Amino acid sequence: MAVKSLPPQSKKRVIRSWKSWIKDVNEDDVQTLNKDNQCFAIEIASPNRNKPLNDSSGTFQISSDGNLVILDGRKDIVWSTNLSSSLANFSAVLLDTGNLVLQDNSNGAYVWESFQHASDSFLPTMRLFVDVNRNEKNVLTSWTSPDDPAPGRFAMKLMPDLAGTYILKDGNIPYWYSGPWNGQRFIRLPGMRSLYNDGTTVGSDSPGTAYYMFNVPNSSVLQYYVLTSSGVVEEMEWSYEKKTWDVTSTRNECDIYGKCGSFGSCDARESPICTCFRGFSPKAEDEWEAGNWTSGCTRETPLKCEHNNSLGKEDEFLKMEGVGLPDHYILFPIDKDCRGACLGDCSCIAYAVVTGIGCMHWSHNLTDVVKFASGGEDLYVRLAYSQLHKKRDRRVIIATTVVLGSILIGLCTYFAQKKLSNYRARKYKKGLIFSQRKESELEELPVVRFETLSNATENFDRTKMLGEGGFGPVYKGKLPDGQEIAVKRLARSSNQGAEEFMNEVMVISKLQHHNLVRLIGCCVEHEEKMLVYEYMPNGSLDAFLFGSHKREFLNWQTRKSIVEGICRGLLYLHRDSRLKIIHRDLKASNILLDEELNPKISDFGMARIFGGKADQANTTRVVGTYGYMSPEYAHRGIFSEKSDVYSFGILLLEIVSGKKNSSFCDEDQQFLTAYAWKLWNEGKITNLMDPAMCDSAIEDDIVRYANVGLLCVQEIAADRPNTSTVLSMLSCEIVELPHPKQPAFVGIQSSQSTEPSSNDVTISIVGGR
Known part of the structure; x- marks a missing residue:
């Protein structure tokens, strides 16, 4: 049951809590009441997040068997509390906290509570919990997108035995970690206020259980938390002055789990934000210099105990002050000598002593260590003796420098100049020096x-x-x-x-x-x-086209206008501009819509300019988006005007169908192009039409546009029409259209890919063959 404040544009029936209004609010009243917006409301259409009501004909009531139910317009149950009790003497009450409860009128007991079934919002007195013994939990789950309440990619859950809170991405990938509870706060949240100031309570009723709740002692403060579709927990506080909810929490890049990889420390105040621990160096130097730190760091000098060296000096510990400790720790009894116990165990690579928790040991890679501006804990990392005592050797270096004097100065000067020259060369190669290009290219x-x-x-x-x-x-x-x-x-x-x-x-x-x-x-x-x-006020085309209530704004005439506008923009790039330009990343997310839904092609970071009379080129660096790439480009690195035509054909079929090529699935058909080809051969191509526009579409138009789309995605580039011909076909200047040949079903996997395969992500380091 989603309990939230409704946005001003909402037109749903809602129930308000006692302190604000005791009434059913009609649709016409919602706009007025939300000007104050000082209470929580229940969206009636959202308890079943995967199957919301599609219209306003639903009803919310207590059934004859005592269950809370939501019925659609046909009186079919779309959601129920599913209580097995046969009692019917129940009543539904929305408490001042925002908790909707089903109450037994005979004794006042709550038989069902919405707070036990959290969605994306965490309200005062709500309890998040986990019980591994009963296999029960109450977790926050994000929305799929800001306007789609279906369960999204992120979930926030509490670990048993107070071991901390995680935000997990895609089911089990850590995205954020709070650290364990020390009795006052989660140790990786140094700015968290004390128990007595913010009313936070974290506890465990028995081994294998934990719960987390908060209250706001000051009744004039309205506050709650929400797990957004992007995986961020935002603290929302009501502003009486602005009459709106303010986001009072912040997040930085170091909050993302494992930003700097293993044995790397993240400090959002520094640039670059990631550094290796002392005694460690980057595993992949090129990636590290390019700003991709997730591969982490590796130890420069092996530990003594790893090689059973009885002659070397004992390993020692490097003290790192004020950091957020990593996870996967082992707790040792508090009365043990924490340092001595770690030193005596070769598998122990770090330790910490934390008030309220005790002695913590680590035997795995230290991942997700964060440096705080204030607060934090002290982490002791095991290093070889030589790594901690290099300074003592400076006397030898100084003596040698005095003796060799001028020779060493000359050598140092030589190597310094050489190093500086190499550094400048690397920076130029990466495109980070603009001095030679800036004046000529930016002057206009x-x-x-x-x-x-x-x-x-x-x-x-x-x-x-x-x-x-x-x-x-x-x-x-x-x-x-x-x-x-x-x-x-x-x-x-x-x-x-x-x-x-x-x-x-x-x-x-x-x-x-x-x-x-x-x-x-x-x-x-x-x-x-x-x-x-x-600024484009209507954002990108994909936000309208795929799985959104905004699709209703895209009737057939609007879609035709968008298709023809994209084609005109593409024709300008290919034929009419001073430069012949191949876009190489044409897709729905790169089409922006102005206030009148006119399309604008954007994102020219991957574009290539053709000089002279050239109309085709080859590259060893394939860039673009899988699912929109032509086969000759994806497999051989050959691109031309026909590469963009292929991408346009995919986009055209998506606009007609309202379905994304990358996420399409119908029986054994893996791609939208395969499904369209099947319908074409069966004479059922009109079935491709998006049901959202069935009242406005003209059947002949659908057939023509689908035909053009299939002509654009033919496997052989020479068979595809050029952009000028495509525009003539769409505008009916060419009346009779040729029959398309079988499309290229380009998969999302590539034998040359070194990146995760995805139709939604632009890739830029795939070798053409």
Whole structure:
């Protein structure tokens, strides 16, 4: 049962708690009542998150057997409390806490509580718990997306015996970790207020159990927590002044589990944020320099006990102060000598003594160590003796330096210059030095000051984030003159992007077309690289097209207009602009919609410019998105105008069907293209049509557009029409269309891929063969 405050645009019947209103609120009243929004409400359509009601004809009632039920318009039960009791003397009560309870009128006992079935929201007095003995738990589960309440990728659950709280991604992948409970706070949350200040209670009723709840002692403060669809726990506090919920918690990059890999320490205040422990070095130097630290670090000098060396000196411990301790620890009795016990066990690689918990040992890789500005614990990491006493050898070095004097200075100068030269060469190769390109390529594009963009986005506040792509986050902002903008900020941790950033600047700054997103300016200050675009209020096409209530806005005429607009933009890139440009990453998420749902092609980071009369090229660096790649490009690295035509064909079939090629599944058909080909051969191609637009679509149009889509995705590039021909086919300038040949069913796996295969993720390091 989802218990939340409803957004102003909501048009559902809700029940309000006693202190605010005791009444059923009609649809017309919701807009007015939400101006105050000072209480929690129950969305009647959301108890069964996987099967919500599709209209307003549902009813919420107590059935004859005493169960709370939701009925659809046909009076079929879509959700029930499923109590086995035959008693019928029950009543439903919404408590002031937001807890909806089913109460036995004979004794006042609660026989069912919504707080025992948490969704994504954690309210005061609600109890999250785990009981491994009874196999019972109450966990937070995120929504799939901000507007889809179905269970999403993230779940927050408490570990038994007070071992901490995890946010897990995709079922079992750690995404965030709180550390164990020490009686006052979770030890990896140094800023967590004490038990007596914030009313937090964490406890265990018996071995294998744990529970977590909080209360707000100050009754004037309205507060709750929500696990968002992106895996972030946000603290929500009601602002009486602004009459809205404020997000009062923050998150940084180091909060993501394992950001720096094993034996790496993360400090959000530093740049780069990841460093190896003393005595350790990066496992993959190239990845580390590129900002991908997840491979972690490896020990430089083996421990004495690992080689049974009786002659060497004993291992010692490096003290790391004020850190968040890793998980997978072993507890030792508090009366033991923690250091001595660890030193006497060769498998023990670190220890810590924590007030309220005791002696903690680690025998596995130390993953997810975070450096805090204040607070935290002291971690003692086992190192070889030589790693901790290198400073003592400086006397020898100094003496040698005095004797050899000028020779060593000369050598040092030589090697320093050589190292500096190599460093500059590496930076140039990675695209991080713009000095030779900046003046010539940016001279026609306005340069926006960093301070201006920081002010426009409220210092890049998370609430201003529109989304996050492969190169970094995109923020909404407003310039001093009132113009709304979208700021694409290249993440410092991105292992791709600097080259693509300059590519996008060079390409899009020279393009002007109604169906291409307009680049307003760029910023290359403070080691930041940012692009400033015109703001598109309706976001990307995929947010409308796939699994969203927004699909109802896409009637057939609107979809036709979007398809033809994309095609005109593509024709401009291929034929009409000063430069012939192949986009190489055309997909629904890269099509933005303005306030009138006009399409704009965006994200030119992967685009390639053709010089002279060339119309085809080969690359050893395949970039783009699986599922939209043409076969000749995915397998041989050959790209041309026909590569974009293939991607356009996939996109056209998606727009007609409302289904994503990558996630499509129908019997034995793995891809939308295969399903469309099957329907075409069976003479049932109209079945491809999205049911959401059945009242507005014209059958002949559906057949024509599906035909064009199948022509665009034919396996052999020469068989596909060019962009100009595609536009003529869509606008009926070409009346008779050829029969398509079998499409290319390009799978999401690639023998050359070194990245996780996904149709939703843009990849850029796949070798063409």
